[in-house]
Amino acid sequence: MNIKIVLNLLFLLSVIAVQGNSQKLSFNKQAFYNAMASDNLEEINAQLNIVRGTSISEKEAYEGALLMKKAGLVTKAKEKLTLFKSGRLKLEASIKNDSKNTEFYFLRLIIQEHAPKMVNYRNELENDGSLIRTNYKTLPQVVQQAIFEYSKKSKVLKLPQP
Secondary structure, eight states, rough: OOHHHHHHHHHHHOOOOHHHEEEEEEEOOOHHHHEEEEOOOOHHHHHHHHHOOOOTTTTTHHHHHHHHHTTOOOOOOHHHHHHHHHHHHHHHHHHHTTTTTHHHHHHHHHHHOOOOOGGGHHHHHTHHHHHHHGGGSOOOOOHHHHHHHHTTTTTSSSOOOO
16 A cells, blocks of 8 residues: 555656756747847757757747857857858748748848858848848837847848837
8 A cells, every 4th residue: 555655756756857948948049039138048048948848939040049049159160160050051941931920030130240251151141130120019029128138239131110
């Protein structure tokens, strides 16, 4: 009888632990944009793990942007290039598959504006900026806030100040 109680308790604790872990890994767009705005490799890696563990429709675009952001923070040249290429493929595929998603163009603009010239990833800055300005008010509030904050530092994306 005691063994049965112990086994039931262990099972119950494992279920609670699994539920707790799955709640920790839920995607939060504000946390994602906070990570994108930071230069903290640990924060980027944490967001990558969260994004990879979700089934949201924007998963590939978010993962691609995070990989390219991470490429700018690692030190080894080969790793930088590998991460950037992988992220670029994911983000560009997302844009191709959902060309009406303005948020994806914002993610690309963030990366393009800071990408080194040698990776040749700066061709759509003006077009992306124009599209973002045109569709800004149609975006979710959290994305509008991220764009607004980013625009304060951006040389390309300028929004009228309220």
